[in-house]
Amino acid sequence: MPYATLIPLIPLLPILGFAFTALFGRRLMLRHGRTAAEIVPVGIVIAVWVIAMIVVVPALGHQDPFGTAGLDVKLWTWIPAGRLSVDLGFHVDALTAALLIVVTTIGMLVHVYSIGYMAHDKATWRFFAYLNLFMFSMLLLVLANNWLLVFAGWELVGLSSYSLIGFWYHKRSAALAAKKAFIVNRVGDVGFALGIMAIFVNTGTLNIQESLAKLVEQGAHNTVPLTIVALLVFCGAMGKSAQFPLHVWLPDAMEGPTPVSALIHAATMVNAGVYLVARANPLFSSAQDAMVVVAGIGIFTAILAASIAFTQTDIKRVLAFSTLSQLGYMFAALGVGAYTAAIFHLMSHGFFKGLLFLDSGSVIHSVDGEQDMNRMGGLWKKIPITHATMLIGTIAIAGIPPLAGFFSKDEILGEAFKAGFTWVWLIGVVVAVMTAFYMWRLMGKTFYGESRVDPAVAPHVHESAWQMTLPLVLLAIPSIFLGMAVGLPLGNGLLVGWLKPVFEQSEQILARTPVDTLFGLPVDTVLIGISVAAALAGLISGLYLFGWGSRKVKQDTVDAIAGGSGASRFLYRGSLNKWWFDEINDLLFIRIGGAVAAFLWWFDRTIVDGTVNGVGTVVRDAGGGLRQIQTGRVQNYALGIAIGLIVMAGSFLLIVGQPR
Amino acid sequence: MLSALNLVSQNLNAYLILSGLLFSIGAFGFLARRNAISMLMSIELMLNAVNLAFVAFGAFVSSADPSHAAQASDIALIVMAAAAAEATVGLAIVIAIYRNRKTPLVDEYDAMKR
Numbered sequence: 001m002p003y004a005t006l007i008p009l010i011p012l013l014p015i016l017g018f019a020f021t022a023l024f025g026r027r028l029m030l031r032h033g034r035t036a037a038e039i040v041p042v043g044i045v046i047a048v049w050v051i052a053m054i055v056v057v058p059a060l061g062h063q064d065p066f067g068t069a070g071l072d073v074k075l076w077t078w079i080p081a082g083r084l085s086v087d088l089g090f091h092v093d094a095l096t097a098a099l100l101i102v103v104t105t106i107g108m109l110v111h112v113y114s115i116g117y118m119a120h121d122k123a124t125w126r127f128f129a130y131l132n133l134f135m136f137s138m139l140l141l142v143l144a145n146n147w148l149l150v151f152a153g154w155e156l157v158g159l160s161s162y163s164l165i166g167f168w169y170h171k172r173s174a175a176l177a178a179k180k181a182f183i184v185n186r187v188g189d190v191g192f193a194l195g196i197m198a199i200f201v202n203t204g205t206l207n208i209q210e211s212l213a214k215l216v217e218q219g220a221h222n223t224v225p226l227t228i229v230a231l232l233v234f235c236g237a238m239g240k241s242a243q244f245p246l247h248v249w250l251p252d253a254m255e256g257p258t259p260v261s262a263l264i265h266a267a268t269m270v271n272a273g274v275y276l277v278a279r280a281n282p283l284f285s286s287a288q289d290a291m292v293v294v295a296g297i298g299i300f301t302a303i304l305a306a307s308i309a310f311t312q313t314d315i316k317r318v319l320a321f322s323t324l325s326q327l328g329y330m331f332a333a334l335g336v337g338a339y340t341a342a343i344f345h346l347m348s349h350g351f352f353k354g355l356l357f358l359d360s361g362s363v364i365h366s367v368d369g370e371q372d373m374n375r376m377g378g379l380w381k382k383i384p385i386t387h388a389t390m391l392i393g394t395i396a397i398a399g400i401p402p403l404a405g406f407f408s409k410d411e412i413l414g415e416a417f418k419a420g421f422t423w424v425w426l427i428g429v430v431v432a433v434m435t436a437f438y439m440w441r442l443m444g445k446t447f448y449g450e451s452r453v454d455p456a457v458a459p460h461v462h463e464s465a466w467q468m469t470l471p472l473v474l475l476a477i478p479s480i481f482l483g484m485a486v487g488l489p490l491g492n493g494l495l496v497g498w499l500k501p502v503f504e505q506s507e508q509i510l511a512r513t514p515v516d517t518l519f520g521l522p523v524d525t526v527l528i529g530i531s532v533a534a535a536l537a538g539l540i541s542g543l544y545l546f547g548w549g550s551r552k553v554k555q556d557t558v559d560a561i562a563g564g565s566g567a568s569r570f571l572y573r574g575s576l577n578k579w580w581f582d583e584i585n586d587l588l589f590i591r592i593g594g595a596v597a598a599f600l601w602w603f604d605r606t607i608v609d610g611t612v613n614g615v616g617t618v619v620r621d622a623g624g625g626l627r628q629i630q631t632g633r634v635q636n637y638a639l640g641i642a643i644g645l646i647v648m649a650g651s652f653l654l655i656v657g658q659p660r
Numbered sequence: 661m662l663s664a665l666n667l668v669s670q671n672l673n674a675y676l677i678l679s680g681l682l683f684s685i686g687a688f689g690f691l692a693r694r695n696a697i698s699m700l701m702s703i704e705l706m707l708n709a710v711n712l713a714f715v716a717f718g719a720f721v722s723s724a725d726p727s728h729a730a731q732a733s734d735i736a737l738i739v740m741a742a743a744a745a746e747a748t749v750g751l752a753i754v755i756a757i758y759r760n761r762k763t764p765l766v767d768e769y770d771a772m773k774r
Contacts, residue, residue: 631770633767633769633770634699634766635690635699635766635767638690638691639691642687642691
């Protein structure tokens with residue numbers, strides 16, 4: 001199989017699809033209906049999925065020509081500039097392959113789903129053009145073999161994310177959310193760009209594999225210390241993966257159409273940061289101070305976002321905060337050196353969170369665009385497929401065995417404990433309880449109890465079209481079986497074997513001695529027991545408070561807990577207002593930052609411009625004054641000459657003609 | 661009286677004073693007269709004052725080195741030639757301006773200001 005031809009096709013096809021749809025989509029849709037405009041972008045993504053699977057299978061199995069090191073496909077030299085020589089090339093190893101599975105599978109299903117979801121939109125062609133552009137950008141980011149190409153993909157996913165969040169640009173909130181996402185991402189990207197420059201300064205190459213090898217080899221002899229390089233790269237990851245304090249853009253990004261939230265803001269783009277850190281794992285393993293920062297920020301984001309998800313009423317926002325929380329888990333895993341666990345969670349989270357988002361889209365679609373869970377309820381019999389698949393997603397994310405979420409989450413918590421990061425493990429367990437609880441709150445409020453749907457809409461509530469339910473069913477399958485398929489036996493499953501060569505070097509550098517027993521029992525058994533108990537505790541308390549089947553929400557008990565004491569009222573308000581991060585940012589950057597900017601503007605206008613303009617004014621006025629003596633009359637000039645002559649002669653006589 | 665004149669004519673300072681007077685008269689004329697022709701005449705006066713000084717220096721200093729007298733006369737002759745040329749060009753300009761402006765008075769000429 002000519003892999004060198006197939007691999008470039010993976011990003012090439014979507015960009016062609018984007019160009020075609022952007023140029024001809026509108027005309028096709030107006031003349032031949034929306035199917036004509038959809039067939040090319042959707043067909044292309046299906047083709048990409050097929051090609052990706054052909055590439056993924058041997059890449060994961062370390063077969064020829066991939067081997068354990070991965071296959072490099074160099075197309076041409078992109079930037080030949082003396083010492084800086086950048087290739088346009090791709091690198092496919094097991095890590096890339098794992099990401100390819102997630103990106104192409106969910107990408108394909110979301111494309112199919114969008115046919116149904118966007119069936120009433122006027123600009124479907126534009127939506128599909130952007131989706132294709134996003135697929136191209138994300139695949140470029142994943143496949144790239146050098147930092148600069150990664151950065152190009154990185155910025156392009158940001159751009160397509162911006163376009164898709166603001167897809168309904170006539171809605172002010174959507175336009176603002178798009179801008180917010182773009183700007184907050186830029187803050188992280190500055191760090192990433194500096195990180196890339198630091199890598200070049202240290203190693204003189206931008207090729208990922210070469211530069212990482214050199215960075216580790218040089219160790220303490222690098223020009224820029226590894227800790228700083230790692231933290232700069234992590235800055236970019238923080239922006240793209242919405243980690244504290246750059247997490248504020250992701251909840252607002254839910255203003256975009258729901259398929260976008262599923263594809264970009266849950267399953268793929270936000271994972272780019274996790275991918276980046278995993279890709280740079282030798283760098284991070286050599287800079288353990290930076291890893292502690294990664295773990296700390298990750299687990300803090302996990303608990304912060306979980307606490308906010310408790311009180312949100314918008315169904316998509318709950319899921320958005322849940323995404324933040326799960327991404328926090330992944331970074332915690334990366335920070336404790338459990339790279340395989342992080343990628344495992346990335347994959348399983350990609351599937352079940354993509355599923356949950358598409359489910360929420362199906363719910364929103366069925367209740368005529370309503371997103372407030374207080375105006376849902378009792379939907380489980382009316383939309384059975386959506387309900388069943390969402391139930392699967394909820395159990396998966398809650399971490400109940402044997403669904404996908406259990407395996408990946410348990411591996412993260414177990415690895416954290418065994419690596420000696422007991423505090424990460426402890427907070428992780430608390431977050432697991434919270435996750436199960438708020439997810440059941442979402443289920444209870446949306447599907448069970450009495451109906452609170454708008455009476456005008458209630459009669460029309462219906463299950464979505466097959467284009468929408470088919471992806472749900474297809475995503476439910478990996479949500480159930482992925483963990484069992486690649487995670488068994490625990491700690492030594494298929495995925496561990498696949499990714500071993502990628503993370504081998506890091507494991508050697510870290511050289512952890514695993515803890516084997518705890519309280520006289522095998523440590524894994526104890527930890528699994530604790531995390532299952534945590535998940536069940538959360539789920540049962542959720543079941544008790546928010547009901548199931550026809551059981552109603554125990555609103556009195558909920559209110560009593562939320563408003564019972566001063567402390568709980570404060571916690572409730574804090575959670576409801578997202579711990580005032582938007583307000584803090586407003587104060588810091590809009591008010592204080594604005595005042596500083598206003599002062600600088602005044603300084604620039606008055607002092608800097610004043611100096612420059614002052615010099616000009618003085619010269620002009622002096623010239624104006626001197627102009628007066630230029631009369632144009634010969635005799636005035638002659639008088640000047642005469643006076644000059646007299647002065648010269650006089651001074652000659654006075655100075656030279658003095659008697660000695 | 662004649663011997664007084666003879667005494668004066670033997671004195672270099674007398675020639676230099678005369679030359680200075682002539683130059684001053686010329687300079688004053690050039691600055692004060694409004695008529696372009698008068699100004700040209702004043703220029704001639706200044707030039708000839710300088711010539712007088714040259715020749716006087718030549719005559720008095722030549723007692724030490726006779727070749728100096730000839731050199732001083734050479735310079736005077738060159739100045740005369742230059743003066744003649746200058747007068748020609750000057751008069752030509754004055755006539756041209758006069759035809760244009762219908763006046764010989766230089767303070768009416770302000771073309772150089774533009």
